[in-house]
Amino acid sequence: MSARRFFAAALLVIAAMRAHAGGAAVCSDAFIFDEAGANVVVLPYSNAIPERRDLDQTGQALSLLVQMNTLAAILKYESVGAIQLIRSDFNDVACDPDRIWRQLSARAAVKDSGLVLVWGRIFQDGDQIYVQSYARFARGKTGQESWAVSLGGASFEATLSEQATAFPTETFSEGELKEIARLTSQNAVLRETPSDDAPGERMGPDLAKCLGCVDPGRPASYVILEQNGPWAHIKNKFGQSGWLKLNTGFGAIPLGEKMPEIFFIDGTVGYLRTRKEPRTSFARAADEALARYTEAVGGQPPLGATVVAAEMRAMLAAKDPAGAERAVSLLSTAIEQSPADAALHNLLAVAKINRAVVVSKPEAPPVQDFISAAVLDPAGVLALRNLKQLLQLNPEGDGPRLLALPADEAKEQLALVDSILAKRQQ
Amino acid sequence: MIRAMAVVLCLATLPVLAQYKDCRTAQLPATYHLLVDDFRFSDENSVPADMKLVREVLYGSVENQLEAMKLQNLPSLRTSRCTGRWPQASDFTKPRVESLNNRDVVMELWTEIRPSEENRFDAEFNVLLVPAMLLSLSGQNTPPLFRSAYPLTKNQRKEQLLALLRNHPELNAYALIGAGLRAVENRDYDVANAFLCRGMAELRQAPKTQDHDKLLKYVDAASAKVVADARRDTVYIGPLRLLAPNAKGCVK
Numbered sequence: 306m307s308a309r310r311f312f313a314a315a316l317l318v319i320a321a322m323r324a325h326a327g328g329a330a331v332c333s334d335a336f337i338f339d340e341a342g343a344n345v346v347v348l349p350y351s352n353a354i355p356e357r358r359d360l361d362q363t364g365q366a367l368s369l370l371v372q373m374n375t376l377a378a379i380l381k382y383e384s385v386g387a388i389q390l391i392r393s394d395f396n397d398v399a400c401d402p403d404r405i406w407r408q409l410s411a412r413a414a415v416k417d418s419g420l421v422l423v424w425g426r427i428f429q430d431g432d433q434i435y436v437q438s439y440a441r442f443a444r445g446k447t448g449q450e451s452w453a454v455s456l457g458g459a460s461f462e463a464t465l466s467e468q469a470t471a472f473p474t475e476t477f478s479e480g481e482l483k484e485i486a487r488l489t490s491q492n493a494v495l496r497e498t499p500s501d502d503a504p505g506e507r508m509g510p511d512l513a514k515c516l517g518c519v520d521p522g523r524p525a526s527y528v529i530l531e532q533n534g535p536w537a538h539i540k541n542k543f544g545q546s547g548w549l550k551l552n553t554g555f556g557a558i559p560l561g562e563k564m565p566e567i568f569f570i571d572g573t574v575g576y577l578r579t580r581k582e583p584r585t586s587f588a589r590a591a592d593e594a595l596a597r598y599t600e601a602v603g604g605q606p607p608l609g610a611t612v613v614a615a616e617m618r619a620m621l622a623a624k625d626p627a628g629a630e631r632a633v634s635l636l637s638t639a640i641e642q643s644p645a646d647a648a649l650h651n652l653l654a655v656a657k658i659n660r661a662v663v664v665s666k667p668e669a670p671p672v673q674d675f676i677s678a679a680v681l682d683p684a685g686v687l688a689l690r691n692l693k694q695l696l697q698l699n700p701e702g703d704g705p706r707l708l709a710l711p712a713d714e715a716k717e718q719l720a721l722v723d724s725i726l727a728k729r730q731q
Numbered sequence: 732m733i734r735a736m737a738v739v740l741c742l743a744t745l746p747v748l749a750q751y752k753d754c755r756t757a758q759l760p761a762t763y764h765l766l767v768d769d770f771r772f773s774d775e776n777s778v779p780a781d782m783k784l785v786r787e788v789l790y791g792s793v794e795n796q797l798e799a800m801k802l803q804n805l806p807s808l809r810t811s812r813c814t815g816r817w818p819q820a821s822d823f824t825k826p827r828v829e830s831l832n833n834r835d836v837v838m839e840l841w842t843e844i845r846p847s848e849e850n851r852f853d854a855e856f857n858v859l860l861v862p863a864m865l866l867s868l869s870g871q872n873t874p875p876l877f878r879s880a881y882p883l884t885k886n887q888r889k890e891q892l893l894a895l896l897r898n899h900p901e902l903n904a905y906a907l908i909g910a911g912l913r914a915v916e917n918r919d920y921d922v923a924n925a926f927l928c929r930g931m932a933e934l935r936q937a938p939k940t941q942d943h944d945k946l947l948k949y950v951d952a953a954s955a956k957v958v959a960d961a962r963r964d965t966v967y968i969g970p971l972r973l974l975a976p977n978a979k980g981c982v983k
Contacts, residue, residue, distance in 0.1 A: 353788040426795075428788045428896070430781065433889050435896050437792070439799075471799045474792075474897045476889060606898040606936050609801055644982045645928040647803055677982050679970035681928055683921035684804040689970065721972055728968050 332390045332399035337409055341386035343419030343444075343577045345379065345570060346409060347372040348390050348400055350436065353428040358395060363434060363479075364427050365391060366486065371423060371438075371567065373489050373508075374560040378571040380537060380549075381590050382578040402439070410443055417445035419577030421570055432479045438566045440610075441469040444577045452620050452652070454659040456706060459694035462687060463655040465617070466648040470610040472566040473602055485559045495547025499536035505547060565601035568594045569610055576617040588621045608642050612649060615639035619656055629663040632656040647682035650674050651691065658695075661706040670695050670707045672718075679725075686729050693722045751822040754813035756834055761806035763910040764834065765797055768816040768841035778844075782852060785883070785892065786844055789854060792896050793840070800903055805925055808837075808906055817841050820876060823859060831861050832916075837909030840902065850885035854895055858905050862912035863949070868956060873949035874942055877905065901937035904930045908950055915953055920961040921969045927954045928981035954980045 337344040350364035369389055376387035392400055399405075402424045413420040425438035444450065450465045496505035536548045561567040575591025578584075595614040602611060616639065619632035636653040643649060654674035661668050672695060678688035696719040698707065756764040770790045772778045797810045818841060831839070839859045847853045856879045864875035881895045911926030931950050934943055958980045961971040971980060 353791055354784055357784075426791070428784075430785070430888070430892055433892070435788075435893065437795075437896070466803070467801050471795075471898075474893060476893045604936075606900045607796075607799075608936070640982070643932060645925075645932040647925070650982070676970065676973045679973065680921075680980055681925050681982075682804050683919075683925045683969075692973075718973060721968075724968050725970060725972075 330388065330390055331393040332397055332405060333393060335388075335390055335399075335405050335409055337388065337412055337416070337418065337420060338386035339412075339416050339418075340384070341418060342384035342581060343379075343382065343421070343574050344386040344388060344409075344413070345372070345375050345421045345423065345574060346388045346390060346405070347375070348402060348405060348422070348424035349392050350425045350427045350438075351400075353426045353435075357429075361392075361395070363429060363482070366482070367425075367427060367434075367436065368423075370482070370485060370489055370560055371564070371570075373493055374485075374567055375423075375570050375574075377493070378561075378567065378594070379574045382575055382587055384578070385574060402441070406441055413443065414446045417581070419444045419574065419581065421573050421577070423566075423570060429479075433476055434479060434482060435474055435476045436564060437474040438472045438564065439470065440472070440566065440570060440573070442573050442577065443468060444580060450580070450620075452623075452655060454655050454662060456658055456662050457698050459698060461655045461658050461691045461694060463652040463691075464648055464687065465620075465652075466612050466643075466646050467609055468613075470569075470613060471607050472564075472569070472610055473605040473607065475564050475566075477563040481563060485563070488559050492550065495539070495545065495549055497547060499533045499538070499548040499550075501550070503548070506545070508549070561597070561601070565598050566610070568598035568601065569614060572598060572614065572617065576621060579621055592618050592621055604642065612639050612643045612646060616649065616652055619652065623656060623659050623663070626664045629656070629660040633660050645681055647678045647685065647688065650678035650681065651688040654678065654688075654691065658707070665706065667706060667708050670698075670710055672696070672710065684729065686726060689722055689726050689729070693719065693726065696722065749817055749819035749822065750815060751818045751827075752813070752816040754811060754816050756811050756836060757809070758834075759807075759809065762809050762835065763806060763906075763913060764836045765808055765810045765906050765909075766813050766816070766831075766836055766839040767794055767797070767810055768813045768818065768839065770842040770844065771817055773843060773845040782844065782883075785854075785895075789842075789895060793842075793856075793899070793902065796898055797902060797906060800906065806910070806922060808910060823864065828859075828861060828864050832865055832913070835913060837861050837913050838906045847882070848884075852883045853880045854883065855880045856899070856902065858902070860905055860909050860912070862909055862916060866912050866916060866953075868949065868952050871949045871952040873946045877901070877942055877946075879938070899937070900933045901943070904934035904937055904946075906930075907933060908946070911950070912953060915957055918960065918964070920957050920964070920967060920971055923957045924954060924961075924971060924980040927957065931981055951979075951981075 335346065337346065347368045350367045352361065352364055372387050372389035379385045390400065402422060406422050410420055421440060421442040423438060423440050425436055428435045450468060451462055453460050453462045490507060493508040494505035495508055496503040536550055538548050539546065572591045572595030575587050575594060579587040579591055595618050599611055599614050615635045619635045622628035623632040633656045636649065636656050640649055640653060654671035657668065657671040657674065672692065675688050675692035675695060679692060682688060696715045754766055770786050794810055800808060802808065838861060841857050842855060844852055844854045858877045860875045863873055879901055883891050883895065907926050907930030911923050911930055914923035914926055927950050931947060934947055937943060958971050958974060961967050961969065
């Protein structure tokens with residue numbers, strides 16, 4: 306096993322660890338693993354009825370399940386961490402998502418790593434549990450994810466529509482939650498050899514016995530030592546090591562069937578990893594996860610996450626002719642769902658320019674797409690700057706990638722765009 | 732699939748519990764206000780405990796939804812909780828509506844949860860679209876008051892409660908359209924167009940009703956007026972001038 310391999314892939318997990326204030330994973334001590342290229346941090350799901358303290362365990366259990374299943378799902382991106390934070394007491398204000406985000410995103414910026422923060426609310430009605438999750442993500446110092454395409458000396462830029470999103474409310478029964486917990490516990494086992502029959506030790510608390518319990522004796526952070534087929538050899542900072550099977554029920558699928566946002570989180574981690582360290586296998590896995598999210602939620606509002614999933618897939622796809630075509634197709638479909646999204650129109654226009662560049666087949670300049678983006682964005686300048694560059698391009702001088710615009714019309718529009726930009730930049 | 736029932740609001744029959752109590756809003760620049768009043772039962776004393784919990788969760792869920800609205804480069808929409816306020820239609824006299832409008836209150840929501848049949852409650856969202864009550868557009872009109880009713884029946888509780896706790900695009904639509912109409916009054920063309928387009932997009936995801944159809948037509952007319960006014964306004968310099976002569980401000 307090479308040192309490169311040893312350090313290239315870091316898998317870090319800290320599972321429900323503490324039962325007293327001051328533990329390493331309480332919200333006030335929130336952290337990310339500096340070694341990881343991307344971290345997923347899961348806050349405790351809060352009760353929609355704050356007075357119902359008896360539901361605290363369910364919220365705790367759910368955040369642990371989200372963290373553990375996310376961890377298993379994102380192992381394929383190699384250098385990743387998954388952290389569950391817990392409350393120090395019932396009214397722990399340190400678990401405020403905005404506060405945690407400010408703290409951890411600053412650290413991720415220093416380490417140039419990706420960060421996905423997940424939180425949510427639960428409500429229990431009889432034996433039925435209702436969950437709404439939220440997620441926010443960023444990469445290193447890149448406050449806003451962007452994509453630039455160069456053509457004829459111009460650089461066209463686009464951003465994602467949003468990097469914080471709400472997911473549709475989902476529901477499942479207590480029995481279903483327990484079954485997912487059982488599957489998770491059963492498969493989250495470090496075995497002595499890469500074999501299902503080998504003796505093993507649980508990575509976290511036995512959720513089948515006590516859902517929502519925390520185990521102060523199992524603080525853990527793992528690195529991947531080597532991979533052998535579906536098995537990963539991992540060890541933690543405390544000397545515990547073993548083989549973890551990846552393609553088992555311990556992964557995105559069992560919980561993802563009830564909470565499709567697990568697929569979104571999986572795909573977002575893949576997106577963040579790919580943007581920093583482009584790899585075809587990461588991009589493909591991220592695309593599959595995001596497609597799975599889109600399919601699972603259908604047209605269920607809120608559509609923000611569905612649109613962002615399409616945008617991330619388009620950005621990941623657009624490297625070759627087929628991918629460039631697919632990026633345009635994905636974004637065109639997203640616009641049918643969200644026709645008033647300015648950033649999405651701008652991104653579609655940039656994807657069309659990218660297609661012209663990659664495919665080397667002349668196409669109409671996406672003037673109307675940039676205008677649509679501009680009229681839907683009452684204060685922004687990005688689409689207007691892109692439009693200005695497009696109107697300034699001389700297609701004949703830069704190869705037959707974009708069809709020429711009528712010169713008089715382009716000149717008139719350019720003068721208008723200049724005056725709008727001047728006004729907005731005052 | 733559970734579908735919401737939405738009908739024209741005829742609020743004259745609301746019970747005597749109605750209270751028009753003042754609700755203060757912070758005076759902030761570039762901010763439009765959404766008032767969220769009480770969620771009440773028609774008879775608080777005979778309500779099962781589990782329904783009281785549903786009310787509490789629903790209130791939080793609606794508040795979260797409105798606060799989570801994505802607004803790229805738009806003036807913010809600020810939700811104000813108006814505890815103790817629970818109006819009825821007749822409370823909205825012209826002076827009161829004008830006063831709300833002058834404070835940039837664009838939408839008010841109050842909710843009643845009432846037993847309708849045996850083992851069934853209906854949660855009814857009542858919404859006043861404040862500027863729509865004042866802004867008349869030639870050839871188009873819209874009811875300014877809307878009601879969406881979501882049933883909760885004992886034997887379909889799981890699906891219906893999920894529908895109730897899920898996102899309600901019509902509420903986002905009313906808020907965005909209200910803000911857009913207010914911006915129309917202020918001749919803030921770019922902001923008006925962006926809000927109205929987003930409102931229409933949200934409304935198209937909402938349950939289809941006659942009132943929503945009317946509102947869509949009304950907003951479409953308002954958007955066309957914005958584009959036309961912007962073009963006529965010699966002082967205006969903005970992207971609406973980039974549109975082709977007969978183009979609309981919103982992409983369908």
